[in-house]
Amino acid sequence: MSGRACQVLEACDIVVGYKTYLELIKDVIKDKQTLATGMTREVDRVQAAIDAALGGHCCALVSGGDAGIYAMAGLVLEMLALKKIACNTGEQGGLWVEVVPGIPALAAGAALLGAPLTHDFAAVSLSDLLTPWEIIEKRLDAAAFADFVITIYNPKSKKRDWQLNRAMEIILKHRAGTTPVGIVTGAMRDNQKIVLCALKDLDKAEVGMQSIVIVGNSSTFIYNELMITPRGYSKKYEI
Known part of the structure; x- marks a missing residue:
């Protein structure tokens, strides 16, 4: 956690979150x-946090990684806007909202792998619960065509067991099968596991909901x- 996150958790009265994160x-x-x-x-979590804050409590809503990356900060602000609850204006009946930066899985995973995100990269979630799969495929294809390093969130779960293989097929249209892939599961947690493989072998790798694939x-x-993506220094300067 960031230092600011620790300060906020110490200062607040109520903590709202997914039960696994609270644990x-x-x-x-x-x-x-x-x-x-x-x-x-x-x-439901966001509504509980808003209700607690409107009731006069200092409330923290926790997310895994960074609250603004595939997490709860956007939903909080969206619901406040939909309910026309003023935020950070000092208006009567409004709320003060602070989005506290955290350490996202892509940063924690990249640090454990070496330096794979040193150049331009794209992040794509394979969860089609909120985004139609056709759109996800278009984004994967565009990112692969543009030669971005691709960070894949939500690669696989018990119910979503085919999307990662399809993502591999799409990326292979634009990348060599030998392209390095890093898989980090449970980054910075007790169950941490780091695996390197070639893109063509990604379908054989052990991947789950706690995994990030780069x-x-x-x-x-x-x-x-160590997985390394050059920024271009060796082409410009003598090293």
Whole structure:
């Protein structure tokens, strides 16, 4: 967690979040009041946090990674806008909202792999719960064609077990089968696991919901089990 996140959790009265995330930070929040919900109950969590804040409490809504990257910050602000609840204006009946930066999975995963995101990259989620699969395919194809390093969120789950193989097929239209791929599961957690493979072998790799998959671009290479994407310094300067 960022230092600011720790400060906020210490200062707040109520902590709202997905029950698994609250369990991960139980040593930090200790005996504070908590409101937990299960998976896919994001709207309920946000509503509970808004209600607590409108009731006069200092409330923290927690997310995994960074709250603004595939997480809860956007939904909070969207619901405030839809309900016409003023935020950060000092208006009567309004709320003060702070989006606290965290460490996203793409940053934690990249650090464990080496330096795969040193040049331009794109992040794509394979979850089609909120985004139509046709759009996801278009984004994957465009990112692969443009030679972006591609960071894949939500690559696979028990119910979504075919999307990653399809993503591999799309990227292979524009990339060599030997392109390096890094898979980090449970980044910075007790179950952390790091695997390197070639793009053509991605369908054989062990991947789950706690995994982030980073597909290199045409310049990415492996050195001493580290994944490296050059920025271009060696072409411009003598190294």
